[in-house]
Amino acid sequence: METPTTIVEPTAHKAPADSSVTLAHIMSEHDTNLYGSVHGGAVMRLVDDAAAAAAGRHAGCPAVTVSVDGMSFLAPVRAGDLLSVQARVEWAGRTSMSVGVEVTAERWNASGPTAKVATARLTFVAIGADGTPRAVPELRPESAEERRRHEEVAAARRARR
Ligand SMILES: CC(C)(COP(=O)(O)OP(=O)(O)OC[C@H]1O[C@@H](n2cnc3c(N)ncnc32)[C@H](O)[C@@H]1OP(=O)(O)O)[C@@H](O)C(=O)NCCC(=O)NCCS
Numbered sequence: 278m279e280t281p282t283t284i285v286e287p288t289a290h291k292a293p294a295d296s297s298v299t300l301a302h303i304m305s306e307h308d309t310n311l312y313g314s315v316h317g318g319a320v321m322r323l324v325d326d327a328a329a330a331a332a333g334r335h336a337g338c339p340a341v342t343v344s345v346d347g348m349s350f351l352a353p354v355r356a357g358d359l360l361s362v363q364a365r366v367e368w369a370g371r372t373s374m375s376v377g378v379e380v381t382a383e384r385w386n387a388s389g390p391t392a393k394v395a396t397a398r399l400t401f402v403a404i405g406a407d408g409t410p411r412a413v414p415e416l417r418p419e420s421a422e423e424r425r426r427h428e429e430v431a432a433a434r435r436a437r438r
Pocket residue numbers: 341342343344369370371372373374400402409410
């Protein structure tokens with residue numbers, strides 16, 4: 278008797294929480310600038326890493342950065358601070374995804390509460406095995422906040438056209 282073939286379809290849609298990634302990193306004195314605080318570029322690298330992981334998780338394949346749509350530094354980061362970089366896909370097109378990132382710092386000397394130190398939004402494109410853009414699952418926002426962010430990105434993209 279012939280064994281029936283099971284066809285596994287790729288997931289047609291995902292929620293923002295499915296791609297959520299948190300990357301933790303202790304900043305070192307090698308990351309500091311001449312003013313003694315951590316160089317913005319060191320934070321941007323972590324932001325790009327976390328966002329790429331979230332985009333890859335949504336797409337189910339590697340994704341490359343195509344644009345940094347916004348990045349705000351809200352408070353200085355110091356050597357020894359424990360950074361938590363949280364990223365999740367907030368909008369998905371055919372092959373592109375918009376990823377929102379929030380960075381918080383736990384101060385190494387516990388001098389204060391955890392502080393929000395940066396936010397960012399980046400666009401990634403999923404890349405298939407042939408090296409070209411590949412279709413990604415539809416994104417279905419679930420909470421009111423997820424729907425608000427989804428619409429915010431959609432409106433920004435419409436305005437850019
Ligand atoms: C990503 C890349 C393959 C896209 O190639 P492309 O020829 O622009 O592909 P397309 O025109 O088919 O666009 C693909 C998607 O990217 C989006 N896109 C392209 N450039 C964009 C930009 N600057 N900002 C936002 N979205 C962009 C398109 O809107 C499209 O989205 P959709 O499929 O959801 O509708 C190409 O630009 C590339 O290789 N860039 C370098 C990426 C890289 O190396 N990053 C690491 C930096 S070191």
